[in-house]
Amino acid sequence: MIDVTAFFAADRAAQAAGIELLAFGPGSAHIALTVRPDQGNGLDGVHGGVVFLLADTAFGLACNSYGRPTVARSCQIEFLAGATIGDRLEARATERMRSGRNGIYDVAVMTAPDGLLIAEFRGNSRELRPT
Amino acid sequence: MIDVTAFFAADRAAQAAGIELLAFGPGSAHIALTVRPDQGNGLDGVHGGVVFLLADTAFGLACNSYGRPTVARSCQIEFLAGATIGDRLEARATERMRSGRNGIYDVAVMTAPDGLLIAEFRGNSRELRPT
Amino acid sequence: MIDVTAFFAADRAAQAAGIELLAFGPGSAHIALTVRPDQGNGLDGVHGGVVFLLADTAFGLACNSYGRPTVARSCQIEFLAGATIGDRLEARATERMRSGRNGIYDVAVMTAPDGLLIAEFRGNSRELRPT
Amino acid sequence: MIDVTAFFAADRAAQAAGIELLAFGPGSAHIALTVRPDQGNGLDGVHGGVVFLLADTAFGLACNSYGRPTVARSCQIEFLAGATIGDRLEARATERMRSGRNGIYDVAVMTAPDGLLIAEFRGNSRELRPT
Numbered sequence: 001m002i003d004v005t006a007f008f009a010a011d012r013a014a015q016a017a018g019i020e021l022l023a024f025g026p027g028s029a030h031i032a033l034t035v036r037p038d039q040g041n042g043l044d045g046v047h048g049g050v051v052f053l054l055a056d057t058a059f060g061l062a063c064n065s066y067g068r069p070t071v072a073r074s075c076q077i078e079f080l081a082g083a084t085i086g087d088r089l090e091a092r093a094t095e096r097m098r099s100g101r102n103g104i105y106d107v108a109v110m111t112a113p114d115g116l117l118i119a120e121f122r123g124n125s126r127e128l129r130p131t
Numbered sequence: 132m133i134d135v136t137a138f139f140a141a142d143r144a145a146q147a148a149g150i151e152l153l154a155f156g157p158g159s160a161h162i163a164l165t166v167r168p169d170q171g172n173g174l175d176g177v178h179g180g181v182v183f184l185l186a187d188t189a190f191g192l193a194c195n196s197y198g199r200p201t202v203a204r205s206c207q208i209e210f211l212a213g214a215t216i217g218d219r220l221e222a223r224a225t226e227r228m229r230s231g232r233n234g235i236y237d238v239a240v241m242t243a244p245d246g247l248l249i250a251e252f253r254g255n256s257r258e259l260r261p262t
Numbered sequence: 263m264i265d266v267t268a269f270f271a272a273d274r275a276a277q278a279a280g281i282e283l284l285a286f287g288p289g290s291a292h293i294a295l296t297v298r299p300d301q302g303n304g305l306d307g308v309h310g311g312v313v314f315l316l317a318d319t320a321f322g323l324a325c326n327s328y329g330r331p332t333v334a335r336s337c338q339i340e341f342l343a344g345a346t347i348g349d350r351l352e353a354r355a356t357e358r359m360r361s362g363r364n365g366i367y368d369v370a371v372m373t374a375p376d377g378l379l380i381a382e383f384r385g386n387s388r389e390l391r392p393t
Numbered sequence: 394m395i396d397v398t399a400f401f402a403a404d405r406a407a408q409a410a411g412i413e414l415l416a417f418g419p420g421s422a423h424i425a426l427t428v429r430p431d432q433g434n435g436l437d438g439v440h441g442g443v444v445f446l447l448a449d450t451a452f453g454l455a456c457n458s459y460g461r462p463t464v465a466r467s468c469q470i471e472f473l474a475g476a477t478i479g480d481r482l483e484a485r486a487t488e489r490m491r492s493g494r495n496g497i498y499d500v501a502v503m504t505a506p507d508g509l510l511i512a513e514f515r516g517n518s519r520e521l522r523p524t
Contacts, residue, residue, distance in 0.1 A: 007173050008173070010173040011171075011172055011173040011178070012168060012169050012170065012171040012172070012173075012178070013169065013170050013171060013172060013178035013180060013181055014173075014178070014180075015169075016169040016170070017180075037143060038143050038144065038146075038147040039143065039144050039147070040142075040143040040144060041142055041143070041144060041191065042138050042139070042141040042142040042143075042191070042195075043200060043202070047142070047143070047144035047145070047184070047187075047188075048187050048191070048202075048203045048206070049144060049145075049148075049180065049183055049184030049185075049187045049188065050144055050184070052180055052183045052184070052187065052206070053178070053180030053181070053183070053184065054180075056178075056179050056180040056183065057178075057180065060172065060173070060179070064173075069174060071174070071179075071210070071213075072179045072210050073209070073210060074207065074208060074209045074210065074467065074517070075179070075183070075207070075208050075210075076205065076206070076207045076208075076338055076384075076469070077205060077206050077207075078204070078205045078366065078386060079202070079203050079204060079205065079206075080359075080361060080364065081361075082202075096368070096382065097342075097370075097379060097382060099342060099343075099379060102342065104340065104382050106358070106368075108359075117359055117361055120358065120359060120366050122338070122384060124340060124467070205336065205386070207338070207469055207515070209497065209517060211490075211492060211495065212492075227499070227513065228473075228501075228510055228513060230473060230474075230510055233473065235471065235513050237489070237499075239490075248490055248492060251489065251490060251497050253469070253515060255336070255471060269435050270435070272435040273433075273434055273435040273440070274430060274431050274432065274433040274434070274435075274440070275431065275432050275433060275434060275440035275442060275443055276435075276440070277431075278431040278432070279442075299405060300405050300406065300408075300409040301405065301406050301409070302404075302405040302406060303404055303405070303406060303407075303453065304400050304401070304403040304404040304405075304407075304453070304457075305462060305464070309404070309405070309406035309407070309446070309449075309450075310449050310453070310464075310465045310468070311406060311407075311410075311442065311445055311446030311447075311449045311450065312406055312446070314442055314445045314446070314449065314468070315440070315442030315443070315445070315446065316442075318440075318441050318442040318445065319440075319442065322434065322435070322441075326435075331436060333436070333441075333472070333475075334441045334472050335471070335472060336469065336470060336471045336472065337441070337445070337469070337470050337472075338467065338468070338469045338470075339467060339468050339469075340466070340467045341464070341465050341466060341467065341468075344464075
């Protein structure tokens, strides 16, 4: 495994968003975000892009945990319930499969501590070729 | 049509990200972002969540342009090429179909002025029921 | 639970394709197909539509297992490895989440008995309203 | 361009399903299917797998039209309206983008001659490496 804490600290966008690293392991990550006013959308909820950023960050930690630089090839997100400014959101990434240089990771985004499911995210990853 | 300029100005996350509104019409939007250092990922590129936020913002403007509050139900993004800090990205949202309360919108994210395709995004929208 | 065996027997397209029901439970299903020559594509492999049909059938059994008529709203499939005519394929559907009238189901399609992962499928389901 | 007519004639599953080739061009295809009783699902409609097979076949014709063997990497389908046995369905594939060995194709599936939109499909293609 890589030094996940250092990898996370280097993620500028995640830091700027105020994301916190709660736990991690090979192929998994658990992070959180308390939604700030500047993360709202025009309809008084959390911006979908912020929910995606949180899920994508958990995905990035999980798929890079093995120490090989890995990028997102495609992602899909289903928005299942709304969240509002001030809510605490947690994202848990788990590995669905890993084969060759490809991987599939699932991320559930929930409110905490209530556990309302806000979004389900699936990310397809691709390890970069060694240079 | 709604007042798209006011709708965009109310989008806190888009404003905080530094997104600019270039043009809009019924079912379409054209926006831009010059990537800041705090929008980078841990691998020296632009964070995928920032690319998504840009695409999703264009989608939100396009699907709300008719004046009925509309939310994202699901989104899919394919990452086709990387971008780096300082790059100028443009996102163009177009309407693929709209039927009943459902809509499908495509967003292409490109570098400007080179026109390298960075990502293709598809968003499924759902009009909220009148309350 | 519904009578899954009768539900499966009524699925004309699944029967015509030669799909076999191996096991089922609440929110899950396990089915198989031995690929026939008339299920090939133009490149000497199994037609992607046949792999999808197998996965979608497992999804349909799993999401209808509770006895409320439920349909597919959207599906996504990743093709991870090829299969050829004569191969035996198995699909296992599991429930990722179920909330209100919405559900998300994952289906893995593998060769048997080797267990090579051919495709990963995700289906979003929607219960029909009672009439 | 390849000989699309011959490519289509070699597609065993498309032939077995009764799909008809109506028109084609570089990056595009237009095909049709009159739904048979053995293409129904267990809920009196057309099986989603059959709608996918039709869309996927149009996608395969469009992405292979340039003469380089190309396969589906991933596909997504949104089911927008139901269809029933005896309906005539048409699928039109168009190219959204093509870059390096990757392509994205959109396929609309409609009833004919009414033009009711049944499904929207997006396929991501990948050219095989020359061997």
